[in-house]
Amino acid sequence: MSPVVRLKIAIPPSKYDFEAQLRRNGIDLPPLGIDTLQVNVTKLCNQVCRHCHVDASPDRKEMLSPEGIAKCLEVLERHPQIAKLDITGGAPELHPGFDAFVEKAVALGKHVMVRHNLTVQLDGNPQTKENKEYLPEFFARNRVEVISSLPYYQEYFTDAQRGSGVFRKSMEAMRRLNAEGYGVQGSDLMLNLVYNPVGPYLPAAQAGLEADYKRELKDKFGLVFNSLYTITNMPINRFKLHLDKSGQFEAYMEKLLAAFNPAAAADVMCRSLISVGHDGRIYDCDFNQMLEMDAVDAKRKKLSIFDFDFGRTLQRPIQFGDHCFGCTAGAGSSCGGATA
Amino acid sequence: MSNYYESEDLKKFGDIGQHAKALADDFFRYYGNVTGTDGALSKREKALIALAVSHAQKCPYCIDAYTTQCLETGANPEQMMEAVHVAAVMQAGITLVHSVQMQNHLKKMVL
Numbered sequence: 001m002s003p004v005v006r007l008k009i010a011i012p013p014s015k016y017d018f019e020a021q022l023r024r025n026g027i028d029l030p031p032l033g034i035d036t037l038q039v040n041v042t043k044l045c046n047q048v049c050r051h052c053h054v055d056a057s058p059d060r061k062e063m064l065s066p067e068g069i070a071k072c073l074e075v076l077e078r079h080p081q082i083a084k085l086d087i088t089g090g091a092p093e094l095h096p097g098f099d100a101f102v103e104k105a106v107a108l109g110k111h112v113m114v115r116h117n118l119t120v121q122l123d124g125n126p127q128t129k130e131n132k133e134y135l136p137e138f139f140a141r142n143r144v145e146v147i148s149s150l151p152y153y154q155e156y157f158t159d160a161q162r163g164s165g166v167f168r169k170s171m172e173a174m175r176r177l178n179a180e181g182y183g184v185q186g187s188d189l190m191l192n193l194v195y196n197p198v199g200p201y202l203p204a205a206q207a208g209l210e211a212d213y214k215r216e217l218k219d220k221f222g223l224v225f226n227s228l229y230t231i232t233n234m235p236i237n238r239f240k241l242h243l244d245k246s247g248q249f250e251a252y253m254e255k256l257l258a259a260f261n262p263a264a265a266a267d268v269m270c271r272s273l274i275s276v277g278h279d280g281r282i283y284d285c286d287f288n289q290m291l292e293m294d295a296v297d298a299k300r301k302k303l304s305i306f307d308f309d310f311g312r313t314l315q316r317p318i319q320f321g322d323h324c325f326g327c328t329a330g331a332g333s334s335c336g337g338a339t340a
Numbered sequence: 341m342s343n344y345y346e347s348e349d350l351k352k353f354g355d356i357g358q359h360a361k362a363l364a365d366d367f368f369r370y371y372g373n374v375t376g377t378d379g380a381l382s383k384r385e386k387a388l389i390a391l392a393v394s395h396a397q398k399c400p401y402c403i404d405a406y407t408t409q410c411l412e413t414g415a416n417p418e419q420m421m422e423a424v425h426v427a428a429v430m431q432a433g434i435t436l437v438h439s440v441q442m443q444n445h446l447k448k449m450v451l
Binding site for chain 2: 152153154156157197199201202203204205208209212
């Protein structure tokens with residue numbers, strides 16, 4: 001497993017200019033709406049994945065405050081048009097207020113999605129040693145949509161990216177979710193998996209890869225799930241560190257640029273969601289959050305969940321950077337998979 | 341240049357159009373139509389065939405390019421390695437089947 005590396009983000013001048021690329025293609029990307037509130041409740045995680053854009057690890061301490069969670073719930077309650085809550089991290093289940101956050105959002109009638117890394121069920125909390133084996137039953141009871149990273153249907157790639165033993169534990173965690181009805185035909189409990197490449201290349205076509213995952217996981221492990229989302233690795237933070245160390249950053253950026261797809265650009269996720277950080281600051285997406293590129297209103301004032309205004313947030317100019325080429329390459333990439 | 345087969349040279353593939361642009365354009369159109377689309381064979385199957393040919397022809401540019409192409413079309417490492425074995429046994433078989441010629445000639449030499 002690679003050592004934990006904390007990066008102080010400094011964005012150097014870039015020869016990659018995403019906004020110029022949009023202008024060349026005559027594309028304007030204002031927000032379309034806010035149907036999803038994505039909240040990154042903690043950077044604490046039981047895993048240290050090589051591609052992690054959050055730089056999450058077992059020794060991170062960042063947590064959204066109880067006041068921040070209360071404010072998110074208030075915003076959800078006041079705005080019926082924000083129908084979905086997408087809770088992410090780190091491993092979001094390691095936040096001490098996670099369970100109550102889910103239950104209260106569900107009570108508000110919101111569709112709750114949890115970015116669940118599977119292994120936290122078995123590993124528990126690396127700091128407090130709290131057991132997390134109750135999660136499959138908790139998710140099922142609250143009708144949570146579970147979205148889980150599984151970078152491949154085989155051990156080699158999965159463990160290379162997420163750590164030794166992760167694939168085996170992921171299979172056991174999926175078995176427990178299936179036992180609750182997740183991903184099972186006829187059940188409305190949704191288990192969606194996320195694929196991302198283990199290195200500097202683009203994802204294969206989503207539909208074909210989903211068929212491979214379904215066949216292999218069913219045949220070899222008797223496991224089922226609903227959909228596979230293919231996600232492109234963003235050239236930021238820990239993944240960028242590995243690209244730099246292996247001398248492949250430039251080649252990867254050139255690959256993303258060469259694969260720029262205007263149709264994928266039109267459907268980038270930042271047009272329909274906002275991302276809230278552990279300190280309540282609002283961002284256009286989770287990647288901008290990790291680069292500390294705050295969302296700003298039309299007057300360039302930084303946005304925060306603590307003084308949330310729907311109209312002001314909807315009229316914001318979305319902040320773009322080099323990494324946005326990751327969402328527009330090939331078939332596109334978003335938290336819900338391919339976009340084009 | 342200090343070495344043959346510089347990996348950076350793969351990016352210069354398009355330069356084969358120098359002095360013969362029309363022919364290169366024809367080639368790249370044909371190349372793209374054959375390898376870049378799903379047809380009777382999927383792009384993944386084509387990538388695995390190309391990976392095997394890359395090894396049989398011992399082309400380091402092609403091995404790099406088609407290892408990536410295999411990954412980007414969803415092939416897994418077992419499929420990729422098996423494709424190389426197909427190339428290997430074909431080459432071994434081609435060598436061995438020529439022993440029939442040797443046997444034939446050997447018989448002529450034994451009077």
